[in-house]
Ligand SMILES: *[C@@H]1O[C@H](CO)[C@@H](O)[C@H](O)[C@H]1NC(C)=O
Ligand SMILES: *[C@@H]1O[C@H](CO)[C@@H](O)[C@H](O)[C@H]1NC(C)=O
């Protein structure tokens with residue numbers, strides 16, 4: 354009910370918007386409702402005009418995670434290669450970057466669950482990228498800073514390549530929400546090429562389908578794997594990767610009942626991804642759309658697993674699946 358009100362507000366003011374056309378945007382959302390405190394909601398007008406200070410290098414911090422290390426990681430400085438080594442970085446290992454989204458920081462749930470799951474499976478290097486100095490600002494400011502944050506992160510990754518021997522060919526950059534676009538832009542700016550980007554429900558509001566340079570797209574890495582869980586509200590509503598997965602159609606997720614802000618469905622993207630790393634068999638089927646999938650018109654089509662430690666790099670196009678409404682979410686071949 355309240356989500357419908359949100360769409361109505363969005364639809365109405367889209368026509369009077371001075372800065373964006375309806376066609377150009379990934380979603381009709383022009384006002385965001387967010388829960389700032391338990392039971393306290395704030396509405397942000399995304400269509401206002403504003404000018405912001407550009408982010409600085411010091412607005413991006415890294416926390417390094419190792420097996421059996423502190424839950425929040427070890428703070429490391431990009432220009433301190435000795436400190437990075439002594440925290441446990443080893444260049445011969447796989448490296449995973451995890452980038453949180455709006456109103457999150459280094460101890461965000463996405464970082465906690467994804468780093469834990471990844472380290473349970475493999476002894477790898479994990480960098481949590483903390484850009485909370487920017488991400489805690491309004492959505493308008495945080496989203497408009499994404500290109501700058503991404504290009505700064507790209508530069509910091511270059512210095513990790515140069516000083517610590519980071520192997521981009523053995524690197525996965527996983528980002529949630531706005532962090533998915535930060536991942537794309539960072540990889541677009543690094544000198545080499547990122548191997549895999551995992552977009553966990555890339556943010557939709559204020560991102561354009563047509564203007565690929567401002568968002569995650571297929572030119573950013575060798576392979577871009579995208580999981581959509583709140584498409585059209587907080588998440589991007591179209592396929593933007595080499596392979597895009599749409600659990601339960603990609604919109605609202607089962608078990609998210611009164612999801613006024615969309616945040617429950619939005620966060621399912623990283624819960625599914627984390628589960629897929631350790632145990633999940635999120636069998637998905639290639640299909641034109643969810644209706645076709647539900648009607649069984651794609652039975653026998655090409656199957657692919659969503660997520661996984663080694664993403665399915667042979668997948669191309671859109672894949673659909675169902676999940677359970679609570680953990681463990683994966684349905685295996687019954688989805
Ligand atoms: C890293 O850069 C910061 C400023 O950005 C500086 O204060 C610090 O001394 C530098 N550390 C090293 C090891 O160069
Ligand atoms: C990536 O790193 C892992 C160890 O974490 C190693 O087993 C694997 O061979 C490496 N892959 C490539 C392509 O270098």
Ligand SMILES: *[C@@H]1O[C@H](CO)[C@@H](O)[C@H](O)[C@H]1NC(C)=O
Pocket residue numbers: 641642644645
């Ligand atoms: C879903 O795909 C089928 C087959 O390609 C097509 O006929 C149908 O119009 C599509 N439905 C929607 C809602 O896009």
